[in-house]
Amino acid sequence: MLNDNIQRCKMKLYFIGIGGIGMSALVRYFLSKGDQVAGYDLTPSPLIDALVQEGASVHFEDDPQSIPTAFRSPDVLVVYTPAVPQDHKELRFFREQGNRVIKRAELLGELTRRERGLCVAGTHGKTTTSTLLAHLLRQSHVDCHAFLGGISNNYKTNFLLSEHSDYAVIEADEFDRSFHHLSPFIAIITSADPDHLDIYHTAVAYRESFEHFSSLISPEGALVMKKGIPMTPRLQPGTRLYTYALEDKEADFRATDIHVAEGKLFFTWHYPALEGRPAGQLRVELGVPLLVNVENAVAAMAVAFLVGATEEELQAGVASFRGVHRRFDRVIDTPQCVLIDDYAHHPHELAPSIRSVKELYPGRHILGVFQPHLYSRTQDFYREFAEALDTLDEVILLDIYPARERPIPGVTSELIAGEMHRAKVQVLSKADLLPFLKEQSKLPEVILMVGAGDIDRLVPQVAEWIRTRL
Incomplete structure (x- = not known):
């Protein structure tokens, strides 16, 4: 039984998608119990750096040969996130070898029964x-x-x-x-x-x-x-x-x-x-x-x-209570400029986030930088996204963050822009955002950077630029 495995000391666990926010919490749980943990993720991140410092072994190439030797045995418990494709090479390696392979939610479910x-x-x-x-x-x-x-x-x-x-x-x-x-x-x-x-x-x-x-x-x-x-x-x-x-x-x-x-x-x-x-x-x-x-x-x-x-x-x-990172984080809050980082990625999250900004900073010019998350979600809700964003003064739409999805023909950030009729709006790539901001003659009064993809990687760069102008 999995429950018996969890209670056994010195387990070996391998996490595919180890840097995900939900996966990393489980990683930290097993590290705290003295178990051995390794894993794969697509890209490095500060969160993965922290896991490595806490004792996890992590690599970024989908290659069974990259799996540490100690974690290639059939007795290793393998945990994966649903965002991992079924043709992932390491996932296939463990399944063909006969390892116990479970989703993150199954492991979390066992913990809720303990x-x-x-x-x-x-x-x-x-x-x-x-x-x-x-x-x-x-x-x-x-x-x-x-x-x-x-x-x-x-x-x-x-x-x-x-x-x-x-x-x-x-x-x-x-x-x-x-x-x-x-x-x-x-x-x-x-x-x-x-x-x-x-x-x-x-x-x-x-x-x-x-x-x-x-x-x-x-x-x-x-x-x-x-x-x-x-x-x-x-x-x-x-x-x-x-x-x-x-x-x-x-x-x-x-x-x-x-x-x-x-x-x-x-x-x-x-x-x-x-x-x-x-x-x-x-x-x-x-x-x-x-x-x-x-x-x-x-x-x-x-x-x-x-x-x-x-x-x-x-x-x-x-x-x-001091809140959650990327949940309406006020990275910079000065009379000259405010920079807010928020995770909202559904229209019913985005609308109240924007209302909160307008209530906190009435009368200020607000620039929203929004990165849509998933092609399917954009296709389903592009009108609702446009309605929420149109209440801002100015909007920059970044390209859609695909996460686990392949592109859907005709579904781009332009879909949202085409439904907006009040706010000034343009679509930029991530690479073009900072050069565009640097061309502005003055600092925006309020910048709201919002989305669930990798827009957070741009926040430190924008914050550094703002500090040089204050």
């Missing part, structure tokens, strides 16, 4: 919500492990290990139905707006995958779901259901009296009566003062409260 998994799912909001939940528990007497889909700014990592807690905060990825391998104790569903239609094909099938996910929650546990999501949970007998929302008295957990002033954001968090504890409310300051994060905070606080965090611990944890 721990009490607090799993956060949703089209958007899951990374911020899971990272905040992990921070709330780490700052409380409850504590937790955490396998996150982003780098926590509080801890500078996507993996947290507890010495005594059996709670594990896990970001539950719906791509390729990965979250169906999990066995949550408590789950959050932040949203179910259709995405990954290359996998699910229809909005109905996409939402049904979330309904199936809800059926996997423990009968002793609970589902905390955003009120108004168009899906019907399929809970097991005994599993509790709680809803959350903003300014909705019918929601079990909610935020009211939201107030933004002088760069700070406050709200009142309301909670229901629970197991002998009366209903109540708590006034909190949100450490990352963005309106888009208030709903995420309500959900994270709800789960932390359900597993025993106190009001005082929640209040301190929310105030000390």
Whole structure:
């Protein structure tokens, strides 16, 4: 059994796609247990550099001969990400040799059966919500492990290990139905707006995958779901259901009296009566003062409260939260110029990100630099992307980041540009972005760089250019 393998000391694991944000959290878990870890990835990155420093062996050529000798034996457990093509040479080598070869989600699922998994799912909001939940528990007497889909700014990592807690905060990825391998104790569903239609094909099938996910929650546990999501949970007998929302008295957990002033954001968090504890409310300051994060905070606080965090611990944890790398990161924030790096890659993520920028910096000229992610997603949502981007003053569209996909004829960033009628828009290659900015006579007042591909590699270059002009 895989579960027996996980508990055995000094395992050898080989990760194909080792530098992925979800894969690297698992790598760090096994390194922390003293196991031997090696792997392949397509390109180097700072995250891979960190894994190497922590003890992993990594190479970047898809060649079985590049696999370290110690990891070429049949007893090595091989883990791969769904983004890896099935004709990958190393993947084929291990399968033909007879190694146990499993997806990342299967391995994560086994861990949720050993721990009490607090799993956060949703089209958007899951990374911020899971990272905040992990921070709330780490700052409380409850504590937790955490396998996150982003780098926590509080801890500078996507993996947290507890010495005594059996709670594990896990970001539950719906791509390729990965979250169906999990066995949550408590789950959050932040949203179910259709995405990954290359996998699910229809909005109905996409939402049904979330309904199936809800059926996997423990009968002793609970589902905390955003009120108004168009899906019907399929809970097991005994599993509790709680809803959350903003300014909705019918929601079990909610935020009211939201107030933004002088760069700070406050709200009142309301909670229901629970197991002998009366209903109540708590006034909190949100450490990352963005309106888009208030709903995420309500959900994270709800789960932390359900597993025993106190009001005082929640209040301190929310105030000390510093967000997630690439989730609305203010890289530069001066009166002359602001540079924000954000991961939004779905129209329903992009629109609130842009609204937050406009609310934080009213009256300033905002330049958006957007890199669409996936040909299929661009084909499905190019009109919705255009509608969101058109609320900016100026937009630069970079070429589509393909990730796992091959080009689709006629699907380019020009599709989005053709639907925009208000903002000044142009399409540039990544190589042309910095030269274009350097030609400008003055610094843009606000630059929002957004996308889930490799646009983040350009952020340090743009930041360096800005600093030379300040």
